[in-house]
Amino acid sequence: MSNLDRAPVPSLCGGRGFVVAEPVRELLSPRQVKLGGSTEVRRLLPNLGRRMIGAWAFVDHYGPDDIADEPGMQVPPHPHMGLQTVSWLHEGEVLHRDSTGSLQTIRPRELGLMTSGRAISHSEESPRSHARYLHGAQLWVALPDAHRHTDPRFEHHAELPTVTAPGLSATVLLGALDGAASPGTTYTPLGGAPPAHTPGARRTRAPGAPNECG
Incomplete structure (x- = not known):
């Protein structure tokens, strides 16, 4: 997804000096952005x-939206380059189509991973016949200079590994965690593991562990 506003209001964000390798704990407030008119x-x-968290450069969260009588997501074709887009759904489905010929419906707990590299164009939309609710997120990963112009590609992984502990279950979306590795291609050390936990569960980050967004 992208901001398709033809006259966006500029917003000042932190530069590379704000991207630190040490663990941080911040509570960030999101801003509302309209995509594709719907x-x-x-x-x-x-x-x-806070411009980035490691290589994670962009996070959009949408829903849960009741789209039973609505068209749902309708984001027309638009280009990307030099990054990866990570699609992750909680409810509903999104149809991905791109200039490499990929056509794939992404469903909850599946990984849709698009590497734009030197350039790709894609669209995202709710299928004509879709579930009542749409709820998910899209994240972007900045590609390092050595891979910024790699060939574009799209990956779909319906099965992802999980890590469990007392009071906690986490799906390994990207990277590796506690011996479980995602099948998604990465070009920089990072991890993404959305957790589901019960009250009283504790979460720690080991010194030297890769940056994560989860």
Whole structure:
């Protein structure tokens, strides 16, 4: 997804000096952004004073939206380059179509991973016949200079590994966690593992662990 506003209001965000390798704990407030005329997202990154978290450069969260009598997501074709887009759904489905010929419906707990590299164009839309609710997120990963012009490609992984602990279950979306590795291609050390936990569960980050967004 992208901001398709032809006259966006400029917003000042932190530069590379704000991207640190040490663990941080911040509570960021998202801003509302309209996409494609029908979907409103809460954009958490980039944010004032926090441009990136490791290689994670962009986070949009949308829903849960009741689209039973609505067209749902309708984001027309638009280009990307030099990054990866990570699609992750909680409810509903999104039809991905791109200039490499990929056509794939992404469903809850499946990974849709598009590597734009030197350039790609794609669209995202709710299928004509779709579930009542749409709820998910899209994240962007900045490609390092050595891979910024790699060939574009799209990956769909319907099965992802999970890690469990007392009071906690986490799906390994990208990277590796506790011996479980995502099948998604990465070009920089990072991890993404959305957790589901019960009250009283504790979460720690080991020194030297890769940056994560989860």
